[in-house]
Amino acid sequence: MKKIIFMLGSSTYASKAKRALTRNGISAEYIKSTDSRNLGCSHGIEIPYQDFIDAVAILKKENIQYSVKNV
Amino acid sequence: MIYFDNAATTYPKPERVISSVTECIRNYCANAGRSSHDNAVKCAEKIYEARESIARHFNFGKPENVVFTENATYALNIAIKTLIPKNSHVIISNLEHNSVLRPIIKLANDGYLTYSVYNALTDIEKNIKCLIKADTRAIISTLSSNVSGFEIPISILSKVARENSLLFIADGSQLAGHKRIDLGKNPCDAFCAPGHKGLFGIQGAGFICFAGETLPTKSFIEGGSGFHSKLPTMPNELPELLEGGTLPTPAIVSLNEGISFIEDVTPEAIAEKITFLRSSLVERLENLKKIKIISANSAIVSLTQDSGEISKIDALLAREKIAIRSGLHCAPLAHNAYGTIEHGCVRISLSYFNSIDEVDALYSLLKHNYV
Numbered sequence: 001m002k003k004i005i006f007m008l009g010s011s012t013y014a015s016k017a018k019r020a021l022t023r024n025g026i027s028a029e030y031i032k033s034t035d036s037r038n039l040g041c042s043h044g045i046e047i048p049y050q051d052f053i054d055a056v057a058i059l060k061k062e063n064i065q066y067s068v069k070n071v
Numbered sequence: 072m073i074y075f076d077n078a079a080t081t082y083p084k085p086e087r088v089i090s091s092v093t094e095c096i097r098n099y100c101a102n103a104g105r106s107s108h109d110n111a112v113k114c115a116e117k118i119y120e121a122r123e124s125i126a127r128h129f130n131f132g133k134p135e136n137v138v139f140t141e142n143a144t145y146a147l148n149i150a151i152k153t154l155i156p157k158n159s160h161v162i163i164s165n166l167e168h169n170s171v172l173r174p175i176i177k178l179a180n181d182g183y184l185t186y187s188v189y190n191a192l193t194d195i196e197k198n199i200k201c202l203i204k205a206d207t208r209a210i211i212s213t214l215s216s217n218v219s220g221f222e223i224p225i226s227i228l229s230k231v232a233r234e235n236s237l238l239f240i241a242d243g244s245q246l247a248g249h250k251r252i253d254l255g256k257n258p259c260d261a262f263c264a265p266g267h268k269g270l271f272g273i274q275g276a277g278f279i280c281f282a283g284e285t286l287p288t289k290s291f292i293e294g295g296s297g298f299h300s301k302l303p304t305m306p307n308e309l310p311e312l313l314e315g316g317t318l319p320t321p322a323i324v325s326l327n328e329g330i331s332f333i334e335d336v337t338p339e340a341i342a343e344k345i346t347f348l349r350s351s352l353v354e355r356l357e358n359l360k361k362i363k364i365i366s367a368n369s370a371i372v373s374l375t376q377d378s379g380e381i382s383k384i385d386a387l388l389a390r391e392k393i394a395i396r397s398g399l400h401c402a403p404l405a406h407n408a409y410g411t412i413e414h415g416c417v418r419i420s421l422s423y424f425n426s427i428d429e430v431d432a433l434y435s436l437l438k439h440n441y442v
Contacts, residue, residue, distance in 0.1 A: 010298050010311045011104030012135055015119035030115070032107035040300035043104065043115075 002049040005069040006059065007035035007042050013064060014043035020062045026051045036067050046071070073429045076394045078217050078245060078371060078420035080267045080274060084329070088271055091328040095321045102317050104297035114320045121327035122310070128330050129262065130255040131282035138310045139318055142277040143244045143265035144170040149313055150240045150261035150279050151175070151211060153287035159184045159208035162199055162237075164191040164223060165408045166216040169401040171242055175211070191216075191223050192408060199231050209238035209260075214252070215245035218405040218418065220371030222246065229257040238285055244268060248329075249345065249369055251338045254282040266322060269370075269422075271329030275322030281309060290315070341423045345370045348421050348430055355434040361441040365409055370421040375414065376441070384417050384437075391436055395419050 008014045014030055021028040028045045035042040044066075047055050059066055074082045095117070103114035122134035140146040147170045155161060155178075163171055165188050178184050189198040191212070199210060210232050215222045225241060232239035240261045243252060248269025254262055260283035266272030281287070290305035294315030298306070305312050333341065353367045356374065365373040375381050385397040398415040399406050406412040419433070 010296070010306060010308070011115040012119060012122070012310055015116050016135060018116075019119070019123075030107065030112045037299070039302050040298065042298050 003046045003071040004049050004052050005031055005033060005044050005046045005071060006055065006066040007033065007044040007069055008064065008066050009035070009042055011043045013066075014045055016062070017059060017064050017066065018045050020058050020064065021045065021047065021051075021055055024054070024058050026055055026058070028055075033069065035069065044069070072392045072394055073432055074394045075419045075421065075425065075429070075433065076396050077422035077425075078220075078268065078400075078418060079396055081269065081271055081422050081424075083424055084271050084273065084325070085332040087332055088273070088325045088328045092273055092321045092325045095324045100320055102297075103320055104318075105295075117324050117327070118318060118320060121323045124327045124330045125278060125280065128334065129280055129282070130253045131262075131280055132255065133282070136281040136286070136309050138279045138281065138313045139323055140277045140279065140313075141275065141319070142267070143242065143263050144277075146261075146263035146265075146277045146279045147171055147211075147240070147242055148174050149287075149291045150263055151178070153289055153291055153313065154238055154240065154261060154285060155184060155209050157183055158206065160204050160206045161186045161209040161211055162189055162202050162207060163187075163210075164189055164212045164404075166191050166213055166218070166221065166223070166405045167211075167402065168213060168217055168242065168244070168405075169403075170244075171211055171213065172404060188404065190408070192221065195223060195227050196231055199228075200235075203235055203237075207235070207237060209240060211240040211242075213242040213245070215243075215249070215369055216371075216402070216405050217245050218371070218400050218402045218416070219366035219373055219409060220245065220369030220420075221366060222250075222369060225252060225257045225259070229259060232260075233258065239283070245369070245371075248333055248341070249338070250342055254280060258283050260285045266326035266329065270326055271332055272326030273322050275319040276326050278326075279313075287313060292316075336423065344423055345421050348425055348427065351427060352419065352421075352430045352434065355430070356437070359437055359441050362437060365411060365416050372419045372421075373409075373411075373416045374419070375411065375416050379411070379414050381414050381417050384441075387436070387440060388417070388433075393433055393436065 101110035
């Protein structure tokens with residue numbers, strides 16, 4: 001299944017995002033990777049690609065900032 | 072042992088708190104926010120769950136603004152030293168614990184700020200307002216004295232702070248868990264509390280709720296934060312701005328479980344039981360002419376001998392395995408306010424887990440020796 005990753009920075013925001021998405025029925029798994037800021041490792045969550053648009057809306061509603069990374 | 076030292080730390084803890092700590096240490100305790108293996112992820116999620124519980128319990132809606140610390144002393148130091156600008160004048164109460172008084176004195180001695188002390192035992196609003204000057208920037212106040220249990224209503228402090236555009240830093244150490252505290256109704260720039268007193272967690276975790284509009288912008292301690300390691304500074308967002316190094320996962324898990332216990336029992340039921348025990352104790356002690364009750368509020372009854380001395384009561388209770396705390400309780404201002412600065416007092420501090428039989432046992436012992 002194709003996946004997409006939201007990079008959140010801290011594990012706090014990764015947990016916040018994961019809980020927000022899970023509450024709204026989107027399967028989200030924790031992941032550690034690097035983000036576009038090249039500052040070292042960062043925490044993120046991985047979701048099914050088909051849930052991307054809904055996920056963006058939820059994260060925006062929760063005022064969670066992120067960057068997107070293709071798997 | 073009969074344990075009446077709950078203002079120092081609560082004992083016993085609810086069984087579910089003990090189980091949660093054991094489960095954490097046995098089954099999944101790792102370093103949260105560092106690795107991506109299952110145990111580390113679970114710890115990160117448990118810690119976030121605790122942030123959510125605290126935000127919900129105190130009704131202020133932003134779990135990411137809950138910063139974990141070692142205890143309330145660290146919480147208050149961090150809040151004071153990251154929020155209050157240089158050359159400020161601040162107002163503190165005459166009941167403050169040394170966890171507020173000492174950092175304020177240090178900052179004053181260093182020329183960073185000046186301070187005034189308001190009398191919390193009379194007209195609070197009037198006493199604070201008459202101290203406000205052009206350079207006053209903050210009110211820092213306990214919500215309940217650790218010497219007497221006297222409560223300073225958060226509603227008054229929050230109102231005066233808002234009306235005068237002042238920061239408000241609250242020390243909730245003795246009130247958290249004893250009474251419902253609503254930071255949504257009573258905004259507070261920083262609410263500080265330990266996990267191990269009225270919230271029934273184990274020692275090792277305290278927290279700050281940054282529940283107002285002013286947030287810290289500078290770090291207090293610098294170290295590892297588990298992400299963006301190439302950054303030469305701490306991350307610039309809460310909570311990681313103020314959380315350097317490994318968080319005490321077992322203590323935080325226990326704090327979450329303690330809050331869950333309180334919410335199941337309800338703060339109202341806890342307050343009702345403590346009020347009953349305190350009133351029962353006071354009623355009995357009033358029969359003892361050689362015992363002088365200094366104050367009786369919330370979960371605390373403070374007393375001395377009629378001569379003002381406390382050493383014999385202290386020795387008696389220690390010998391008979393009744394746990395209390397006597398002395399100045401790290402709160403010299405409060406003892407000045409109550410006139411007990413010379414000898415201090417004996418503090419009996421109750422919890423939900425004390426019983427009327429224990430109150431009777433204490434009374435019988437004192438009656439036998441101090442009629």
